[in-house]
Amino acid sequence: MGHYVTLATCNLNQWALDFEGNRDRIVQSILEAKKQGAKLRVGPELEICGYGCLDHFSENDLYQHSWEVYGEILQNKETHGIILDIGIPVIHKSIKYNCRIISYDGKILLIRPKLYLANDGNYREMRYFTPWNRPKYFEDHQLPSHISKITGQLRVTFGDCIIETADTRLGCETCEELFTPQSPHITMSLDGVEIFTNSSGSHHELRKLDTRLALITEATKRCGGVYLYANQRGCDGDRLYYDGCACIVVNGEVLAQGSQFSLKEVEVICATVDLDDVRSHRNQKSAGTQANNQLEKYKAIYCDVQLSPDVCMYDTSMTPTKPKEIKYHLPEEEIAFGxxxxxxxxxxxxKCGGYFLPLSGGIDSCATAVIVYSMCKLVVDSDEEQTLKDIRALTHDPQFTPKTPQDVASKLFHTSFMGTENSSVETRTRAKHLAEKIGSFHVDLNMDNLVSAVVSLFEVATGKKPIFKIFGGSQTENLALQNIQARLRMVLSYLFAQLLPWTRGKSVPGLLVLGSANVDECLRGYLTKYDCSSADINPIGSISKTDLKRFIAWAEKNFEMPILHEFLTATPTAELEPITKDYVQSDERDMGMTYDELSRFGKLRKIDKCGPLAMFIKLYHEWSQPPHNLTAEQVAEKVKRFWFFYAINRHKMTTMTPAYHAEQYSPDDNRFDLRPILINPRFPFASAKIDEMVKIINKRQKEIDESNLSVD
Structure with a gap:
């Protein structure tokens, strides 16, 4: 006889401090879960207040408001009749914890604090919360008086416990706990827990989803069990995009998987599982014997409910959900949709009036524009009522019903080519044609008179007139003349962002200015401080040039934009220096390194935690081999050059535009990559060590060569 249980998890687009909106989305997910016959509903981490509240977690008001909203959910009779696993921050004995509250029929069964906190990269959970690093330990928690009035309970259990029903056992895991060496699901499975819930606030990074799903499938394959993964989705108010992908996994097989990128505010994922499958899976292993050897058991809190109805064997409507293939997006698709x-x-x-982008005719601003086009396409393709309400509110047109992405872009997206005498016809033409294809409101202008006015002002004030290096000027003059063009574009960007809607007769707020500096240029510091990379937000600030090229190649085909091929084949150039028959400015030549090399430097520095010496050693082993075939001196020179320019430009990262986080080697100084602003760019001690290594390598190579000659 099967023991069929229908379970639900969800993706919710919660927003930090949006208590009422978060409440409504939670309630909607509960009602949808009940409608599909689910007996258990799991939601994302800290879903009551939103995960990304950051230092607002230090405010006691936040905890009070969270309890007030939670009380409204408990009071709502429509949320009864189903076990609820809801994320909320809780103060227990004056200490703040990241918690799950398990309830049934308006009664709190358990407050389960997070055992292990995420505290690296983008996460600073230990800045706000204390880990409950006492496995299987529990205490009584005094409920707030208004919650006691709702539930009739004065105290509830607070700690690392499990829930026991008439037919199974449930246990909680929260986000980071899945990634730790001693994941709670291991010991819980040995104590008879068959259903695991994981409530997460896991953000999107390129190529990260496979790691997350591999951990979940491997956990249930090894231990046996049902794993319900819930996740936040959307922009919670910061640089992160939480990419949903809620799923239900049984014994290593995926039964249900939610979308990774979607405009849906609430997405509920359900599956009907047979608990006997879990028991059969475990009986094939030695788990039962090992469980008997566990000295300390979990406190089990009983919930008087049976998740699996007795008649399920005869109820043809309860068909077990079949396994399915996991859906992964290509990295190019992740860039398009995330x-x-x-x-x-x-x-x-x-609630701004749209976006403004300085469109240079290069691949970075092109990629940014195509991402905005992808946004417009998602809006048109969405069948969500809320999406239509939002687009009408943004355009201040209650009748607006877009039919094409260009319909949306024509109202929300503004672009401009800000040319000078150093701009080529090719870049200007590419920018114009791309804007036409996307449907943006495009302004083509020349700003030479503005540049000349500023240079003339300097000449009047100082009696000196700077000239470009190609005409005999110094490197200092050359750089200053480039920078003034770039910075004036930033000033013009904000002027146009504020006034372009007005020129079109639209009574909408100003536009948000988009930046388009990629992660490699940020890492190298190959940009002007406070130039047009200084913007409101930057969708590509953590994406490499290599990945952006792959994305553009993908978009050329999938978005039917032949014009994108011209961007792919064009030489990357800032076009800030005069073009002559013998000279055209090149980004990679200016930087002294290729974009592929920059990506490798960035990953070794941040992900592999390499300093100059460790980086040299790794790269020598890589680049001394085909196809690079570099000498030790050449590798050393490249490594030293990278660290020098990284160091002297580090100060630029403190002012960089908030960027969408997509790569682990992002140099974002505001949240992710905290390094000194002022350091010795020569790294003399490490450089001396590298020089010693080069001498040793050359000496050994000489001995090998001489040995080979003697053998010949």
Whole structure:
């Protein structure tokens, strides 16, 4: 006889401090879960207040408001009749914890604090919360008086416990706990827990989803069990995009998987599982014997409910859900959809009039524009009522029903080519044709008179007139003349962002200015401080040039934009120096390194935690081999050059535009990559060590060569 249970998890687009909106989305997910016959509903981490509240977690008001909203959910009779696993921050004995509250029929069964906190990269949970690093330990928690009036309970259990029903056992895991060496699901499975819930606030990074799903499938394959993974989705108010992908996994097989990128505010994922499958899976292993050897058991809190109805064997409507293939997006698709969803959330929640982008004719601003186009396409393709309400509110047109992405772009997206005498006809033409294809409101202008006015002002004030290096000027003059063009574009960007809607007769707020500096240029510091990379937000600030090229190649085909091929084949150039028959400015020549090399430097520095010496050693082993075939001196020179320019430009990262986080080697100094602003760019001690290594390598190579000659 089967023991069939229908279970639900969800993706919720929660927003930090949006208590009423978060409440409504939670309630909607509960009602949808009940409608599908689910007996257990799991939601994302800290879903009551939103995960990304950051230092607002230090405010006691936040905890009070969270309890008030939670009380409204408990009071709502429509949320009864199903076990609820809801994320909320709780103060227990004056200490703040990241918690799950398990309830049934308006009664709190357990408050389960997070055992292990995420505290690296983008996460600073230990800045706000204390880990409950006492496995299987529990205490009584005094409920707030208004909650006691609702539930009739004065105290509830607070700690690392499990829930026991008439037919199974449930246990909680929270986000980071899945990634730790001693994941709670291991010991819980040995104590008879068959259903695991995981409530997460896990953000999107390129190629990260496979790691997350591999951990979940491997956990249930090894231990046996049902794993319900819930996740936040959308822009919670910061640089991160939470990419959903809620799923239900049984014994290593995926039964249900939610979308990774979507404009849906509430997405509920259900599956009907047979608990006998879990028991059969475990009986094939030695788990039962090992469980008997566990000295300390979990406290089990009983909930008087049976999740699996007795008649399920005869109820043909309860058909077990079949396994399915896991869906993964290509990295190119992740770039197309992740930042696009983030941009949509940012725009509709900021209630600005749209986006403005300086469109240079290069691949970076091109990629940014195509991501905005992808956002417009997602809006048109969405069948969500809320999406239509949002687009009408943003355009201040209650009748607006877009039919094409260009319909949306024509109202929300503004672009401009800000040319000078150093600009080529090719870049100007590419920018114009791309804007026409996307449907943006485009302004083509020349700003030479503005540049000349500033240079003339300097000449009048100082009696000196700077000239470009190609005409005999110094490197200092050359750099200053480039920078003034770039910085004036930033000033013009904000002027146009504020006034372009007005020129079109639209009574809408100003536009948000988009930046388009990629992660490699940020890492190298190959940009002007406070130039047009200084913007409101940047959708590509953590994406490499290599990945952007792959994305553009993908978009050329999938978005039917032949014009994109011209961007792919064009030489990357800032076009800030005069063009002559013998000279055209090149980004990679200016930087002294290729974009592929920059990506490798960035990953070794941040992900592999390499300093100059360790980086040299790794790269020598890589680059001394085909196809690079570099000498030790050449590798050393490249490594030293990278660290020098990284160090002297580090100060630029403190002012960089908030960027969509997509790569682990992002140099974002505001949240992710905290390094000194002023350091010795020569790294003399490490450089001396590298020089010693080069001598040793050359000496050994000489001995090998001489040995080979003697053998010949």
């Amino acid at each position: 930042p696009a969803c983030w941009l949509w959330d940012y725009l509709r929640r900021s």
